Amino acid sequence: MTLSSDGLNKGTAAAHGLYNCHICGLLVRRPKIPASHVHCPRCGGRLHLRKPNSISRTWACVIAAMIFYIPANLLPVTVTTYLGRSQADTIMSGVIYFMKSGSWGIAGIIFVASIVVPIAKLMVLSGLMFSVQRRSRWRPLERAHLYRLTETIGRWSMLDVFVVTVLVALVRLGYLSTIEAGPGVVYFAAVVVLTMIAAMTFDPRLIWDALEKNDESITD
Amino acid sequence: MNPSPTDSVSDLQEAVPAPAISRGRRFSIVWLIPLIAVLVGGWLAIKAWRESGPTITIMFKSAEGLVPGKTEIKYKDVTxxxxxxxxxxxxxxxxxxxxxMSREVANYLTQDTLFWVVRARVAAGEVTGISTLFSGAYIGVAPGTEGKPIYRFDGQEKPPSVLPDTPGRSFTSRRRSWAHWISDRRSITVRSGWDA
Known part of the structure; x- marks a missing residue:
């Protein structure tokens, strides 16, 4: 039995050769002989000590989201036609439009939901991944909080997509005025979905693994 | 022989050779996601780069009705x-x-290319550009035919009465007696087929 001298880790299930099912939460004994397909005796879910392949899955989603963030901001998200005059707006030009027209509240909401939150999420996730891969012991509690915050606020970025969807459906006044969705919305939605998947595939327990003295057994 | 099953397992573990442990496949399928992102992003960038044409400067007397970022340049009503x-x-x-300008017209921006602002006009005998009352003014262009591409143009104040691609020959009348029914230096088109 390899018990860490560190008081924090004395009671971890992994140290006692146990793990729990990620789906139903049942505590299960780990098989002594490494096996590839281990299932929960209660619900049949796949058992693993950490989310499988967490680091490369999260990186893949984060990198893809970073790439899609560029066309999401450069391509128009709405094409407004008013009396035959059509105007294409990107996310930022929409924010500036609302600011100029005096709607500071709406401008602020769109700016936070569509620009601040996605950038913050991408930065936080990349930072967490770097720190986990370097087995950093730096401020684990703050990093765990940061992860939970990222996971919680992620879905709110979808707000912009919903705003466009509702506008497209509502403003259909024929020749007078119409609003159409621009190609940027698709890429923006892809960014939001990919960052949400990235937050899901990231295993926050990897933050704590670096604190364990004997962590060879954790890399399952 | 020890009857305990755990001991027999540990005996066995020492007796038989350890398996060769490989790290599995190196390339995880999730990396297809950023790969697709790179392909889509690259395709968009190439498309944008291929469609972007030259930047030109046109001089006008007045910018009435022109809006930066919105006013379009049209030829045969195509932007x-x-x-x-x-x-x-x-x-x-x-x-x-x-x-x-778009790339497809880049080769036609030459010395004899004409630019003019299309806005609603009420002139002797004709009313033009009514559609611009709602859509806003746009810049009309008559592509040039000969010469090297240039990037600075003098804009016309009025649309040319005959576009360069109109079939026929153009003449300019200088006779004073016609002046009462032909307005100022207006050209007359003789349709091809009539002249011979």
Whole structure:
């Protein structure tokens, strides 16, 4: 039995050769002989000590989201036609439009939901991944909080997509005025979905693994 | 022989050779996601780069009805460019309109290319540009035919009465007696087929 001298880790299930099912939460004994397909005796879910392949899955989603963030901001998200005059707006030009027209509240909401939150999420996730891969012991509690915050606020970025969807459906006044969705919305939605998947595939327990003295057994 | 099953397992573990442990496949399928992102992003970038044409400057007397970032340049009602900025010339006598043109017309921006602002006009005997009352003014262009591409143009104040691609021959009348029914230096088109 390899018990860490560190008081924090004395009671971890992994140290006692146990793990729990990620789906139903049942505590299960780990098989002594490494096996590839281990299932929960209660619900049949796949058992693993950490989310499988967490680091490369999260990186893949984060990198893809970073790439899609560029066309999401450069391509128009709405094409407004008013009396035959059509105007294409990107996310930022929409924010500036609302600011100029005096709607500071709406401008602020769109700016936070569509620009601040996605950038913050991408930065936080990349930072967490770097720190986990370097087995950093730096401020684990703050990093765990940061992860939970990222996971919680992620879905709110979808707000912009919903705003466009509702506008497209509502403003259909024929020749007078119409609003159409621009190609940027698709890429923006892809960014939001990919960052949400990235937050899901990231295993926050990897933050704590670096604190364990004997962590060879954790890399399952 | 020890009857305990755990001991027999540990005996066995020492007796038989350890398995060769490989790290599994190196390339995880999730990396297809960023790969697709790179492909899509690259395709968009190439498309944008291929479609972007030259930037030109057109000089007009006035920028009435022109809006930077919105006013389009049209040929045969097909959009071939967009006004980017509008500035005053240094001596304030003219307006400099910079526009990005689409790549397909890049070769036709030559010495004899004409630009003019299409806005609603009521002239002797005709009313033109009614559609611009709602849509806003746009810049009309008559593509040039010969010469090297240039990037600075003098805009016309009025649309040319005969576009260069109109079939026929153009003549200019200088006879004074026609002046009462032909307005100022107006050209008359003789349709091809009539002249012989």
């Amino acid at each position: 071939v460019g967009k006004v980017e900025t509008i500035q005053l010339s240094e001596d304030l006598s003219q307006v400099l309109v910079t526009a990005t």
